[in-house]
Amino acid sequence: MIEVHHLNASRSRRITWMLEELGLPYDVVTYQRDPVTNLAPPSLKAIHPLGKAPVLRDRGKVFIESGAIIDYLLRQYGAGRFMPAPDAVEYDRYVELLHYAEGSAMLPLLLKLYVGRLGEAGAPLHPRIEGEIQNHLGWLDSELAGRDYFVGSGLTGADVQLSFVAQIAARFAGREAFPNLTAFADRIEARPAYQRAMARSGA
Numbered sequence: 263m264i265e266v267h268h269l270n271a272s273r274s275r276r277i278t279w280m281l282e283e284l285g286l287p288y289d290v291v292t293y294q295r296d297p298v299t300n301l302a303p304p305s306l307k308a309i310h311p312l313g314k315a316p317v318l319r320d321r322g323k324v325f326i327e328s329g330a331i332i333d334y335l336l337r338q339y340g341a342g343r344f345m346p347a348p349d350a351v352e353y354d355r356y357v358e359l360l361h362y363a364e365g366s367a368m369l370p371l372l373l374k375l376y377v378g379r380l381g382e383a384g385a386p387l388h389p390r391i392e393g394e395i396q397n398h399l400g401w402l403d404s405e406l407a408g409r410d411y412f413v414g415s416g417l418t419g420a421d422v423q424l425s426f427v428a429q430i431a432a433r434f435a436g437r438e439a440f441p442n443l444t445a446f447a448d449r450i451e452a453r454p455a456y457q458r459a460m461a462r463s464g465a
């Protein structure tokens with residue numbers, strides 16, 4: 263049985279959601295963040311030394327990195343669903359966005375979170391961070407103009423990866439700032455598979 267190691271209020275929600283979209287059976291092992299530090303409990307290191315979520319265990323192997331986990335699940339169990347065929351014109355865009363979510367888009371959002379904790383000491387960095395947030399979220403918002411999903415006409419693994427960015431965008435910048443991203447976040451949250459995942463592993 264596939265096992266997902268899930269941390270509350272975290273990016274690992276993408277993996278339980280992807281599993282629900284695929285209709286695969288899985289077990290969830292849930293960890294709770296420390297209420298003071300917001301960090302994962304040390305027990306998460308028992309499954310992988312980094313102690314980060316998500317971690318997936320399947321067929322005796324342990325996988326980290328949500329983008330790599332989504333790629334693995336779709337290759338193993340997707341039977342062509344939720345990704346373009348490797349020889350399709352949209353495949354390269356799919357791979358690009360699958361990596362882009364964690365490789366680029368999350369960075370300024372995480373910097374805002376961490377530098378914000380420095381108070382006044384972090385002030386010199388705020389303009390650069392805000393500029394990069396506008397740059398990345400503005401680009402993603404424009405990519406969604408006139409379309410429901412980032413690649414082709416239906417949901418792909420790239421949308422699952424970018425879902426967390428869209429959800430944070432609405433939270434950090436307000437629902438009006440990036441309207442296409444907000445509509446995208448609303449669209450994915452309305453999906454029955456997403457709702458099943460949240461009911462199972464917590465929103």
Ligand SMILES: N[C@@H](CCC(=O)N[C@@H](CS)C(=O)NCC(=O)O)C(=O)O
Nearest residue numbers: 272273301302314315316327328364
């Ligand atoms: N790029 C990784 C990020 C993994 C990561 O940093 N996860 C966070 C949760 S969103 C975590 O485990 N934080 C707990 C901690 O750092 O103690 C992925 O997408 O899987």
